[in-house]
Amino acid sequence: MSGKATAAERRIGILPLARATFDVAFAEEKLAAMLAALDAAGLAVTGPRHLLFDAEATRAAMKDLGGQAITDLLVLQVTFTDAAMVAEAAQEFAQPLAIWSIPEPRLGGRLRLNAFCGLNLAAHALGLAGRDFGYLHAAPDDAGIEAALHGLLSGERMARDVDPHPAAGDDPRGVAAADAIRGARIAQIGRHPDGFPTCAYDAGRIGELAGVRVDELDLGYLFSRAGSVDAAQLADARAFASAALSGLDTVDQQQLERSLRLKPAIEALRREGSYDAFAIRCWPETFTEYGGAVCGPVSMMGEGRVPCACEADVYGALSALLLQKVADAPAFLTDLVDLEAGDDTGVVWHCGQAPVSMADPDAAPQATIHTNRKMPLLYEFPLKPGRVTFFRISQARGRTVAVIGGGEMLKRPMAFTGTSGVVRFDTPAENLLDRIMGAALEHHLALAYGDHRDALGAAAKSLGIPVLDL
Template identity: 25%
Template sequence: MKNLPELKLGIVAVSRDCFPMSLSEGRRKAVVAEYSKKGTIYECPVVIESEVDMQKALKDIENAKCNALVVYLGNFGPETPETLIAKYFDGPVMVVAAAEETGDNLIQGRGDAYCGMLNASYNLKLRNVKAYIPEYPVGDAGDIANMIEEFVPVAKAIIGLNNLKIISFGPRPQDFLACNAPIKQLYNLGVEIEENSELDLFEAFNKHAGDERIPTVVQSMEAELSTGNMKPEILPKLAQYEITLLDWIEEHKGSREYVAIASKCWPAFQTQFGFVPCYVNSRLTAMGIPVSCEVDIYGALSEFIGTVVSNDTVTLLDINNTVPADMYESEIKGKYDYTLKDTFMGFHCGNTAAGKLSFCSMKYQLIMARSLPEEVTQGTLEGDIIPGDITFFRLQSTADAKLRGYIAHGEVLPVATRSFGGIGVFAIPEMGRFYRHVLIEGNYPHHGAVAFGHFGKALYEVFKYIGVEVEEIGFNQPKSMLYKTENPFE
């Protein structure tokens, strides 16, 4: 996959001047040795005791081209310098602290970092400095190495957002305020937005007629679709469209390194372009360039975060329809530990990548073909979504530009959908209550991003780091935990 940040991680130790510097230095070396079993990390040789040390360390880290930093309290640590380096470092920062190693060395070998971590967090807040602090941020070398490993996807997501441009082609379809996107929060996150007309895209597409690269892209599509290539006659147009989008990205990303697209797909798209863009959207998403449909800007943003955190292809689906009771009784009940209300079908016309489908066929879009000639609705990728663990999530700005999000772990069940589109039978524990008291109560749109695996812990930390208030991060609460709006008199 391309379009993803590459992490250059660094670690710097801090030391309070009334503690032995060698304590922090030795503990830092032990952490680096442990983390080196998992990945690569740059070890800053400067131990920070003072503001002057902080400047030296910052210069050293910048020269090493680090874009994420671990500030390690090997002992109590100096409150001002350790928070200033977090302030001036241009990238995500994690702050962690050392545990004591042995009961046989609690005089000269006691570092008091447990205490120092409290002062560090207090000073970060005083200075309005963001930092990632793990759930339990104190440990030995092995523990800290594990914490750094968990910091990696969070750091990559923050770096990605700070260098992201969302390219949209609109306006949104009529009667589709569900994808309304107040862009103020994008700027607050450091994300750029380029909003274009559908006509601009159409012009660019027409200029790519006869492009010499089309046959090569057609061959790639044929290989991917194999026996699922039900509409081979439309492949040249789809290839032309794919090339158009990729060229647009290169010509328009400007100073930004990463791109996501929020694209138009109806109502006039199919009649003017002569196809639907679903399959092409799926191919770009599999490349690491998320493409949301229906000009869903925050859907594209969510997909990008999920792609970076999971390092894998994601998709965007409608939280669409219920599982019929007879289907639940015959294929789910007694086989899986879910109630009927825990299940639903996630669906979209055909934007889920082929690699995330159990089987696929590229054909026409049934819903559109109900009111349009079938030949202009070709280009959708259909199939049942692969079973396995998933994370359903979304980051959204409300109408008053307040940032909020939700995250839920669940799975796609190995149950045939008997339906059309890119679709799967999903199960999320307590989905019925989550649907009512988070999704409906929170006024979320019907689109949700899907990452293939359980990534809720990292996504939750990303949401917190970028400024979503914890009370605005919804999740599927267990029965024992009432939602604020839930009626206690069942």
């Protein structure tokens, strides 16, 4: 990356980033393995050899590195973190910047690290800032990891921008869907979390796109409306969940009630505001201030064809809405949390909010709790096998493009708790990683079953935006 320092001259400053809401013991184990791999590669490494859990610790580490003659800055993305500290480090250090994230086993349990998603957020932030960066997503015990690390730090794994192409097609489904979202109304309930530029939006730009109007509502207002839900509405919400899920009686009943109350509260807001979709700040306040997860109600609303994007992602809500109209079926706004070149697959996941019609028919959907925040209601099931389409109206690198991709959801055991599926994309996993990093895409993609790529191309053409193929 530096192009000037030889391997012997290079001095690598490291920032091992993590969050305490993930599996700290496992993260510490993985960090030790990452450091051992760097040492075995003969790289001169300086900086903290412990996890940095917050901004204060990270800034202290950056200050210390600033006083040293480092040639490169390497972010060790040990667990998920938002992009704030990577963006700050990119401004603080002029030296070449690289990020190394690590995969985790797909064992059906909790998503213990979610490091890939942290890499994705960081890449998007760096793309918006026009900052060059290198990237690596690999286990510290992979064969050839030492060579991969040398390649990362010598500039062989730089993010290369991906050129979109003009949209094409006249599929009437796409044209009709583009027409249907013109003048759409989206309610953003609460502001997107700090460090999530992936979820930011510009009212003027989204308005110009299709006359979309966004109303910004206070998160506390949603909580207040949930508190005023009557017994009959609450009973209806519970019956709706009970018809699809087993295990409702196994979770904390007071927290379950608070969670269920959010569904009729959102429905009331939809009726009053004539909203087509919602973008809701789901954490931490739904847990820390309200006391119940919105994930289950989001699944229910999605099944009812009212997309609700988490993390107040307005463009995510609009993307799900358009895809839903093209597919004439529910859409699921998901994270891509893993890519494995050896198996040529990825894992799409979200806490527990996929529409229940997407469940594998051989797996009974279960009621569960949020893996980090330990509150209900979340849905839990593996996604059913079949052809799937991915879509997002993206603002990556400061331009508006339609991201379109396809793949095959495989019949595999549940990769991680919540709602998740193992997918073989049309693009090989290794190449897909390069495209996502190069385009610096957002971490949310809308998913629907069926092959709708041609129709989405027609929708993009109607909206006057180019296409970026996954």
